[in-house]
Amino acid sequence: MAEPASRPYEPLPDPPKDFTLHKALQGTKTPDGHWHVGSLEFETTKEYSDFRVGQVEMAGTKGQLATLYAVETTGHIPGAEPMNAAPAGTTVDGLLDVKDKKPDGQGFYHLGTLKVHKDELQQFADLQKNICEKNPEALAALYHMEHAPDKPVTFRVTKDNDRDDRYESDTNTIHWNPHTAARDSRNGARADPGTAALHEETHWANRGGVGDTLSSIPSKAYSDYNERAVIEGSEARMADIEGHAKRHSHHGHVVPVRELDSITPSLTVRQNGVDREAGPGFQQSGRVIGMKDGMVTLAVRGDGTEPAHRIELKVEQLQSAFQHDLPAERVLLAGAQKHGDTVTISTSNDGRIVYSDPAQEKRIHDQHQPWPPYPKEMPQFSGSPDLAERPVVPPQKADLVGVNR
Amino acid sequence: MQAANAKPGTTDLGARIEAARAAAVKLTIYHLPPGLRTLLAIAAGAIEEFPGVAVDEISDAATIAAALDALAAARPSPADGQLNARYGLIFTDAAGERILRAYKSRFPSEGQIDETPCDYEEPAFHEWLVARYQPARRNAQAEIAPDEE
Numbered sequence: 001m002a003e004p005a006s007r008p009y010e011p012l013p014d015p016p017k018d019f020t021l022h023k024a025l026q027g028t029k030t031p032d033g034h035w036h037v038g039s040l041e042f043e044t045t046k047e048y049s050d051f052r053v054g055q056v057e058m059a060g061t062k063g064q065l066a067t068l069y070a071v072e073t074t075g076h077i078p079g080a081e082p083m084n085a086a087p088a089g090t091t092v093d094g095l096l097d098v099k100d101k102k103p104d105g106q107g108f109y110h111l112g113t114l115k116v117h118k119d120e121l122q123q124f125a126d127l128q129k130n131i132c133e134k135n136p137e138a139l140a141a142l143y144h145m146e147h148a149p150d151k152p153v154t155f156r157v158t159k160d161n162d163r164d165d166r167y168e169s170d171t172n173t174i175h176w177n178p179h180t181a182a183r184d185s186r187n188g189a190r191a192d193p194g195t196a197a198l199h200e201e202t203h204w205a206n207r208g209g210v211g212d213t214l215s216s217i218p219s220k221a222y223s224d225y226n227e228r229a230v231i232e233g234s235e236a237r238m239a240d241i242e243g244h245a246k247r248h249s250h251h252g253h254v255v256p257v258r259e260l261d262s263i264t265p266s267l268t269v270r271q272n273g274v275d276r277e278a279g280p281g282f283q284q285s286g287r288v289i290g291m292k293d294g295m296v297t298l299a300v301r302g303d304g305t306e307p308a309h310r311i312e313l314k315v316e317q318l319q320s321a322f323q324h325d326l327p328a329e330r331v332l333l334a335g336a337q338k339h340g341d342t343v344t345i346s347t348s349n350d351g352r353i354v355y356s357d358p359a360q361e362k363r364i365h366d367q368h369q370p371w372p373p374y375p376k377e378m379p380q381f382s383g384s385p386d387l388a389e390r391p392v393v394p395p396q397k398a399d400l401v402g403v404n405r
Numbered sequence: 406m407q408a409a410n411a412k413p414g415t416t417d418l419g420a421r422i423e424a425a426r427a428a429a430v431k432l433t434i435y436h437l438p439p440g441l442r443t444l445l446a447i448a449a450g451a452i453e454e455f456p457g458v459a460v461d462e463i464s465d466a467a468t469i470a471a472a473l474d475a476l477a478a479a480r481p482s483p484a485d486g487q488l489n490a491r492y493g494l495i496f497t498d499a500a501g502e503r504i505l506r507a508y509k510s511r512f513p514s515e516g517q518i519d520e521t522p523c524d525y526e527e528p529a530f531h532e533w534l535v536a537r538y539q540p541a542r543r544n545a546q547a548e549i550a551p552d553e554e
Contacts, residue, residue, distance in 0.1 A: 046524050050512040053528065057535075057542045164447075164456055169440030175456070182444050196444050203442040215439075218512045223446050223489040250446045251487045 006147035008083040008140070008205035015069035021059055024068040025052045038072025040217065040225075047218050054216035067213035077225060079206040079214060080233030085136060086143035092132040095142050096125045112146030113153065120157035123178055131194040135241050137234055138194075141201040153204050164254065165196045167203040169211075174200045184252045189245035193257060195238045202234040223250040418481040418518045422473055425505035428498040432469045434461040435493040436538055439511060446489035449508040449517045453493060469496070471533070476507055478529035481518050488517050492534055509534065 027035040027048050034041055035048035042048040058064060070078045098109050098121065108115040116124045131138035145153050154173045158165075165182075166175050174197075182191040191199060203211065206226065214226035222228035227250045239246045435452050436459050447455055463469060472494060489510045496505040508517040513531035514524045525531065535542050 046514040046526075050514050053513050053531075054511075165444040166456075167442040168438065168457065169442070170438050191444060199444055200442070207440075212440075215442075215511075218515070220486055223510070224512075226442065227446075250489065252445050254445060 005149055006084070006144050008144040009079065009081070009210070010084070012063065012066035012070050012078055012210065015065050019065060019069050021055060021065065021068075024065060024072065025055060039075035040072060042218070043220055047220065050218045051216075054218070055213075058212065058216055061212050063208060063210055064213045067210050071214075071217070071225065077214070077229040077232070078210045079202070079226070079229040082137050082234070082237070083140040083144060083202075083205055086140045090139060090143055092129055092139060092142065095139075095146055096128060108154070113148045113151075114142075114145040115152070115154040117156065120155075123157045124155060127176070127178065127194060127197055131198060131238075135198070135238055137237060138198050138201075141198060141205060141234075144205060145201065151204070151207060165200055167200040167207075169203075169207050172204070172207075174204060176200060179257055180254050181257050182247070182252050183255045184247040184249055189239070189247045190255070191235060191239075191247060192242065192244070195235055195242070195244075198238055199230055199235050202230045206230070221249040221251075418483065418521060418523055419477060421505060421518060422477045422481075422507075425496050426470070426473055428504050429469050429473065429496040430464065430466075430499050431497045432461075432463040432472055433495040433497070434463065434472075435459070435495070436461070436534075437491050439491070439539065441491075443489075446487060447491075449488050449490045449493065449506070452490040452508065453495075472496075475529045475533035479516075479525035479527050479531070481507075481516060481523040481525050481530075483521050484524040486515065486522050488515060488522065490517075 025037070027037040027042070029035055029045075033045070034043055035045065036042075037048070037051070040051070042051060055064070055068070067078055070076060095111065098111070101109055101111075103109050103118040107118045109118060109121060128138070128142055132142060145155070151172055154171070156173060156175050158175045158177045164175070165177055165180070167173070168175070176193070176197050178193050180196075181193060182196060184190070203226070206214070206229065211226050214229055215224050217225040219225055219228050222231060231247050231250065236246045435455075437447070437452065437455060437457070438459075441457075452458060463472075473496075476494075488508055490508045491511045492509045494505075494507045495503055496507075498504050506517075506519050507530070509515065509525070509530060513528045514526070516523045516525050516530070
């Protein structure tokens with residue numbers, strides 16, 4: 001019996017008849033040089049121009065105007081919302097059941113419209129049980145992949161030397177590596193293998209008018225709006241469930257999971273000469289005023305009633321982190337995330353988070369509330385004689401670059 | 406001629422392109438399908454090894470010259486930003502040395518020359534690549550009036 005078709009997302013409503021492509025491309029320039037097209041924002045005229053060129057090149061693609069209308073008028077990115085839930089009573093075990101099935105001539109099991117190779121079935125099943133049990137959206141994705149006669153999908157578990165998780169729309173194939181994670185180069189957030197699988201499955205679900213149109217809208221941080229929809233949508237919701245920080249860009253590094261775990265540092269806080277482990281609930285924001293020998297020193301702003309003070313954070317295994325070419329501040333963030341905590345590190349006088357790329361630095365600055373002016377004189381720090389003797393000088397960016405190799 | 410003396414590492418991207426003209430005897434174009442979605446953006450240096458990348462080996466002098474013409478006409482200028490590469494063009498000389506590398510994302514202006522992120526100020530390079538690898542795409546520039554910018 002043929003499987004009934006399912007739909008990951010409801011189709012977008014038709015836009016008003018007077019919403020033409022010409023109208024959809026009209027932008028407004030602000031004094032700071034940014035362009036706004038409804039709720040879309042482009043940092044430069046070049047980026048706005050790229051948006052226009054991309055839309056004209058694909059003119060006529062199904063769903064294009066509906067997608068543009070939704071993005072421009074609602075501020076909501078279609079494809080970022082949760083998929084339609086799987087029917088009541090759907091279980092991951094039921095969806096993975098192959099006891100009455102045999103692989104085809106190429107060795108693939110057919111789970112409805114989803115193909116999984118027999119040699120990869122166990123890893124695929126382990127993945128799906130893991131993510132579906134904690135996230136109903138993952139169960140929905142699995143259900144929809146098995147009930148999609150209009151776009152049957154193949155899920156491949158890749159070999160160790162293929163480190164790039166991806167969705168190929170030409171062949172409708174998801175490639176997933178269980179041994180690698182993604183690390184955001186902007187805020188250090190990670191996308192674990194389970195999150196990565198849901199990321200690619202969401203791309204599959206978005207494929208069509210919405211996904212194609214979003215892919216043609218540039219976004220400096222996210223590459224394009226298709227990636228933004230997935231990273232801010234299903235991936236962010238998975239990060240909430242996992243208790244991890246959310247990625248805020250599409251840029252970063254592939255990190256082997258084994259190494260990622262092995263370099264996660266413990267975090268020791270030394271305040272007034274007393275060391276304590278940063279356990280659950282630890283949260284500290286501050287300006288980095290030193291980073292040496294595994295010790296990060298932050299200047300912590302006062303709250304208006306208490307003066308600013310300094311705090312030291314000792315990052316264990318920092319040398320190990322360096323060996324893996326990870327900047328120290330990101331390792332620190334990783335340690336905090338491991339414990340389910342958050343650490344904010346700033347270095348410059350106006351409160352920017354320091355990264356190696358000036359463009360990233362500017363964006364992060366734009367996204368954060370500025371810090372109050374840096375105090376000219378820090379109050380006496382009694383807990384650490386060594387530190388007290390050190391002049392309180394906000395570090396230059398080059399200082400941190402040197403520390404970070 | 407000043408341009409002919411330019412070496413990789415100069416900030417004059419146009420000079421680097423002109424310097425490549427005299428010596429380039431081979432062009433290798435790496436390109437990825439437009440429908441590819443990835444967990445992470447593809448850095449310029451990673452495109453050559455990316456799974457499934459298509460490779461065009463070109464030794465025809467006219468095609469190499471046309472590619473350099475398009476690249477020069479695009480007037481690349483250094484810019485901030487990170488690339489999600491979809492095209493990588495490697496120009497090599499008779500000794501097999503890489504003398505120029507040019508990259509581009511799926512968008513017209515986002516690129517990189519050697520290690521320098523850049524904006525392509527004109528669409529010439531984009532149009533050359535689209536005509537070669539995505540001929541079904543419409544000529545967008547012809548349909549956008551300049552006064553709308």
